[in-house]
Amino acid sequence: MYGAYKALGHYPDYWYWILRGRPSRSPHLLKQKVVREYGEKFGLKTLVETGTYYGEMVAAMKGRFDRIYSIEYVPALAERAARKFARDEHVRIFCGDSRVVMPEVLALLRGPALFWLDAGYYGWVGKQGDQQRLSAELEMVLSHPYPHIILLDDARGLTGRDGIPSVGDVKAYVESRFPQRSVEVKFDIMRITLRG
Numbered sequence: 001m002y003g004a005y006k007a008l009g010h011y012p013d014y015w016y017w018i019l020r021g022r023p024s025r026s027p028h029l030l031k032q033k034v035v036r037e038y039g040e041k042f043g044l045k046t047l048v049e050t051g052t053y054y055g056e057m058v059a060a061m062k063g064r065f066d067r068i069y070s071i072e073y074v075p076a077l078a079e080r081a082a083r084k085f086a087r088d089e090h091v092r093i094f095c096g097d098s099r100v101v102m103p104e105v106l107a108l109l110r111g112p113a114l115f116w117l118d119a120g121y122y123g124w125v126g127k128q129g130d131q132q133r134l135s136a137e138l139e140m141v142l143s144h145p146y147p148h149i150i151l152l153d154d155a156r157g158l159t160g161r162d163g164i165p166s167v168g169d170v171k172a173y174v175e176s177r178f179p180q181r182s183v184e185v186k187f188d189i190m191r192i193t194l195r196g
Contacts, residue, residue: 046065
């Protein structure tokens with residue numbers, strides 16, 4: 001029930017964000033727009049998401065991508081999403097740590113995909129997040145044979161404090177380790193694309 005109420009709040013949240021002068025935390029409608037635009041711009045037919053949560057991004061994008069794979073760490077949320085999208089044959093929900101599940105998802109890909117990764121797990125739900133998860137996800141996706149595009153949500157969580165990398169740290173790592181990639185942040189979303 002909470003997911004339905006949360007989805008109803010997307011439009012007021014968007015307009016309130018505009019009225020406040022577009023602060024760093026982006027509303028979900030803007031995030032959906034960015035995912036949709038990047039899928040279209042790069043001709044991507046597969047979306048891979050970490051952090052299913054209540055399935056809002058999957059619900060918004062299920063009519064726009066041929067395949068959607070979403071990974072959720074919390075079993076109750078993964079089960080809920082699996083039930084919610086049970087009739088959508090092109091949507092598959094995975095449960096587990098993305099560092100364990102991501103290789104399985106990458107093995108399913110037959111071409112480049114759009115990755116919507118969640119940086120919000122740094123300290124999510126009041127718990128100390130796993131400091132290595134983001135670097136492991138980026139390494140797996142960027143080392144994969146296909147030229148995937150990555151959108152990293154909640155970039156503001158990359159604070160550079162308490163062992164968490166900063167936006168600059170992630171940008172430097174990606175652009176030095178994968179020189180064919182460029183990194184920019186706009187509206188709290190880190191965008192990792194092909195250079196040029």
